[in-house]
Amino acid sequence: MNRILYNAKVYIEKGTYAQAVLVEDGYIKDVGGNGDILKYKNGETQLMDCRGRTLIPGLNDSHLHLMQFGESLNQVQIEGVSSIGEMIKRCQVFMQEHPERVKSGLHAAGWNQDLFTDGGRLPTRHDLDEISTDIPIVLERVCGHIVTSNTKAIEILGIDGNSPQYPDGEFMLGEDGCPNGIFTGNACNVVKSIIPDFTMEERRQMLIQTMEYAVAHGLTSVQSNDVGTSFMDGPAAFAMFKELYDKGEALIRYRHQVCFNDLADFEKYLEEGVYKLGAENEDSWLKIGPLKLFKDGSLGARTALMTNGYVGDPDNHGLEWIKPEEMDRYCALAKKYGMQVVTHVIGDEAVRRTIESYEKTFEDGKNNLRHALNHCQITDEALLERIRQDDILVMAQPIFIDYDMKIVEELCGKELTSTSYAFGTLIHKGVHLSYGTDCPVEDCNPFPNIYMAVTRKNRQGEPRDGFYPKECVDVETAIDAYTTESAYAEFLEDRKGRIKKGYYADMVLLDRDIFTVDPMEIKDILPVMTMVGGKVVFEKI
Incomplete structure (x- = not known):
């Protein structure tokens, strides 16, 4: 049995659109004009008339905490x-x-x-x-x-x-x-840790609840840091996720980003094979992903690791969560097992020291394991260029600007601020940059995030010209950051993040055309249908 979506504005890639999509066995079998695709119709075909609506690839949050979001809802x-x-x-x-x-x-x-x-x-x-x-x-x-x-x-x-x-x-x-x-x-x-934890059954229900919320807002994939943060019992957490997916209760694709208590704990998971639990096959909806490290704190808490300290408080350089020697050991062990590393970095010194640790793991000067900088907020020109030269991935959260624009100049000064949150510049340099929300720090709804990337304005439309507007990107670039670039961070860019033949049938039908609406409306867009692997997981009646 196949399914045909027709009469749509299908986003293929920048500047290229189609009208219809053929879906079969969870994959996109063909894309083209209405006539080209409707010829595949047979007696068992399910037809979906999109009525001129815009169809985009399923959105993929490259960093959040789905379980913690579930906790916050309860x-x-x-x-x-x-x-x-x-x-x-x-x-x-x-x-x-x-x-x-x-x-x-x-x-x-x-x-x-x-x-x-x-x-x-x-x-x-x-x-x-x-x-x-x-x-x-x-x-x-x-x-x-x-x-x-x-x-x-x-x-x-x-x-x-x-x-x-x-x-x-x-x-x-x-x-x-x-x-x-x-x-x-x-x-x-x-x-x-002194507050009693939720039961595993409570957590299972929370995950289902958050997945329902996610698909209702256009997410079809998440790369989530739950094990080692919300879930301190790693084996139990992995087993719960596996059971959830084995039973077919999960609605979205999920890739683990995993923290460990210490280096010995990390090595034990690797050597005993527990870390591979749940990695069914290359097309599994549930995947084991990178090692997740924290290098520093946050800007608002004044714990981001800063080279020259904070304005008015130069002796406060923030918090270095993991020292360089220990981080080098983590990265070396990850290299031994061919594992990607994703590190939380906010301050410029955190970015610099993390890059130095990553560079020690490169093969022939290349970042083959696709190590990534998560957040990567405070940067100078030299750091931006170093990220480009090293081909280091960046997992960015444009939505953070909504709040941080109120404090960053006060804490970092205008000169450093002018080269920070430089998500447009990094893309223009050719850096692989994906979008996420760090939910529940921000809501996992991707459309306010896209709005922020495109306008660099808060939800009230201020400042009028945008916060350092040279960093604005167009809508197509923002969607690519949420789709094909997030897929690249997972090593899945050859089958995920595009509406193209041979790719996963992960798609979102929108209630208005994101490419032509007033940019102020982007934040208010919602799906009318979300599809994962050819299965409709959300539909607005």
């Missing part, structure tokens, strides 16, 4: 709160409405002190004690690189002002010399 919503007081109130209400869910502890993520109207300070344990002193409470900043806990959580950890700091992270002290509830870096994971 926790108190604190994203966007305008004050510490509002956050406290929301938590209090949530506890009253969901007593069973919080009986052993409360965890949520999304606050941002830069949005607070009551002074813009970081919340402390004293603030969270107003929510409860009976159960541990841990609230994450939107970036995930700073958390605040209440006094009960500190008591459970058993730390005081004289306790040794955690490796690659710290707990801050208040004026009284005692921990004030603020944790940074790897110490965030330590304090979060």
Whole structure:
């Protein structure tokens, strides 16, 4: 049985469009005009009249945290709160409405002190004690690189002002010399670990919930960092994913980006073969992907690793999550097993040091393993050129500009800002650059992300000419970054990310023409149909 989609505006590649697509056995068998494709019709053909709508390849988020997004949908919503007081109130209400869910502890993520109207300070344990002193409470900043806990959580950890700091992270002290509830870096994971985890069945349901949301917004693939972050029990996590896909319950293609507790843990996974669990075949919807490392923190938390520190605070160079020697060992082990490495880098010094580690793994000066820089926000001209010369991939999140345009010049200065978030420049240089959202840092809806890449304006359309508008890209380039470039990051550019013969039948039919609408409307576009492997996984009635 085959399926024909016709009367569509089918995006093939820049400047090239068609009208109809033939789908068979999960693949695109042919593309062309209506007459060319309708000739394949037989008694069993399923016809879909697209009524002139625009059909694009399925969108592929090259970096997010799908499981963490599921968690956020099942926790108190604190994203966007305008004050510490509002956050406290929301938590209090949530506890009253969901007593069973919080009986052993409360965890949520999304606050941002830069949005607070009551002074813009970081919340402390004293603030969270107003929510409860009976159960541990841990609230994450939107970036995930700073958390605040209440006094009960500190008591459970058993730390005081004289306790040794955690490796690659710290707990801050208040004026009284005692921990004030603020944790940074790897110490965030330590304090979060005291909150009881969701059950595997709860997590399975969350994944299905988030996949339903994803396909309703045009995503057909995700490259997701869940194991080693939201899922600390790696073997159990891999097994759960495999079962989900084996049972046919999954709606999208999923590629793991995996963190490890330490080098020995990484080596154990590799040598014992556990890391390969779930890698059925080259066309499996579930794939084991790269090693995921964190080099620094975030700009908003002032923990991004900066060469010259921050404006007005030059002695603060941010946080180096993993030291160069240890990163070199990770990269060397990844090279031994032919594994790609993706590293979280925000600050310019984080970018520089990560490139140096990558270069040590190159064969004949070439990045054959397609190591990637995730985020790659603060850069100077020399770094941009070095990325080009080394052919290092960049996994970018244009949507971050919506918030960061408010703070980056203040923290980094105008000169460095002018060469940062240089996603247009990198593409013009020929760098392989893909798009993602880092959800739940931002919503995984790809269309506001595309809007931001095209306009460099916030959701209100400001600034009028765009934030450093030379970095704007056209719509076709933005879609390519979300499709064929994301596929390149997976080594699948020969079969994924285009509506072409022999490619996966992953496609999205849009409610308006993304190529001709007013750019301000791009962020509001939604699918009317999403197809993965020839299967309609979402359809708007």
